[in-house]
Amino acid sequence: MSEATADPRLIQARIAPKRGVRVSWSDPVFRSIVWQVVIVGLVAAIVWYLIGNTNANLAARHIATGFGFLGRVAGIPIGESLIPYNPAVNTYGTALLIGVLNTLRVAVVGIVLTTILGVLIGIGRLSKNWLLAKLTAFYVETVRDIPVLLQLLFWYTLLQSLPAPKQAWHLGGIAYLCNRGTRLAELDWQPAHSWALLGFAAGIIGTILYSRRARRQQDATGVRPAVWPVALALLIGFPLVIWAILGAPFTIDRPVLRGFNFQGGGTVSPEYFALLLGLVTYTASYIAEIVRSGIQAVPQGQWEAAGALGLRRGAVLRKIVLPQAMRVIIPPLTSQYLNLTKNSSLAVAIGYQDIVSIANTTLNQTGQAIEGIAVIMAVYLTISLSISLFMNWYNARIALVER
Structure with missing residues (x-):
């Protein structure tokens, strides 16, 4: 049957969805939106109830909330720290x-x-x-x-069974291993070393940039310039020049046994x-x-x-x-x-x-x-x-x- 002889009501039914949008529960997109809204609402209601219930219980027991305690003096002794710490002063x-x-x-x-x-x-x-x-x-x-916790206990027990500092195992006065940890000779760090380290970081960036430039030149001409001389100059020569200009300090702090423990050097607990x-x-x-x-x-x-x-x-x-x-x-x-x-x-x-x-x-x-x-x-x-x-x-x- 041609379009001209078709029933006008069928033609109207085909055109109707284009004139307006009819939403029904049979539409999968509409159902998915409704279910998502319901689930988000339920989660929000549960979170709101838990927060309200927790606040009410804390208030009934006169327990303060918030992070104001972070500014109070801690008084917690900490055995090893990467930054200076005093339990009587720090928070x-x-x-x-x-x-x-x-x-x-x-x-x-x-x-x-x-x-x-x-x-x-x-x-x-x-x-x-x-x-x-x-x-x-x-x-x-x-x-x-083997469970990881059991392995941690094994290694800790093994390290605790090492000899005391006076009988510590040593390697040429550079490293000592005892039941109080490992003592290692370390460099006496000076500002010149920090600047040299920054120079090394800058050398890494410069090497990467030059390597990319060499790659682009190779793509364009087929000839790749040598990267290693530039890398050697930037990664080794540049930091050494900075270190030498600032005085070239180089002092090794070696651990020394004094009394019942070692003094100086670096410690690994x-x-x-x-x-x-x-x-x-x-x-x-x-x-x-x-x-x-x-x-x-x-x-x-x-x-x-x-x-x-x-x-x-x-x-x-x-x-x-x-x-x-x-x-x-x-x-x-x-x-x-x-x-x-x-x-x-x-x-x-x-x-x-x-x-x-x-x-x-x-x-x-x-x-x-x-x-x-x-x-x-x-x-x-x-x-x-x-x-x-x-x-x-x-x-x-x-x-x-x-x-």
Whole structure:
């Protein structure tokens, strides 16, 4: 039947939706909007009820709320701190800041060390050397099946069983290992060293910019200028010139046994050392499996083609296989970084004063339990989101782009 002979009412029914919008419950878009509004309303009502109920209970028990306690003198003794701290003068806010810095100290160093160890073990599992492959496999299958808390207690007990300072194990007067921690000779830091460090950072930026310029010149002319002379001048020569201009101070502060303990040098406490060892060895066992699976995800033909070109196995791994495997490795690797950061909260079990330990002491002294827990949650949420954002940016940077 043609349009001309069709029923006028059918024609009107086809045209009607174009003239106006008729909303009905059968419309899936309308239903989804309604359900979302209902769910958001229910969540808002539950949150409003919980906040009101909490405020009423706190008022009935005459418990003050708010973060005003952060300005009060803390009086919390803290064994190790990256910034100056006096419990008789500094406030709870400063004490909590020290807890955050101690947590970051574990997380940042732990992520670097566990990445190095995990990559080496993961590659070792794929080695053609039978002994190396079996040893790394034994490490992975053993360490990751033992609870991390038990491993922390094991390392802490082992470090506590070391000899006293007078019988400390030493390495040529440079490092001493005893039950009170590890003492290391360190550089007596001067302003000249800070300026030289800034010069090194500027050299890194300059090297990156010059490398990009060399790449663009190679794309345009086919000839790539040498980058290493510029990098050597910026990364080594420039900081050395700054250091020499400012007087070239260089004094080593060595630890010396005086009385019942060492004086001078740098100190690594048994609590921090045990926490770092436990988290690194535990997390590295998972990263090793991630690296192994990522390498195995690269087709075998890549190895064979590179071998046919005469490349050594190590060069093939570094320049061909690992860059491709990174696209598989990065997403689960991010989860392991987050796990290591969150597992650092177990530091309270061995006496290391991180944000959890200091916040628990703070809320016990002030009675501000809700605020203390909120600070802990905010710190870990901020650190975790920062790690996720950086790793997602890096993952997007190395992703394959179809053109």
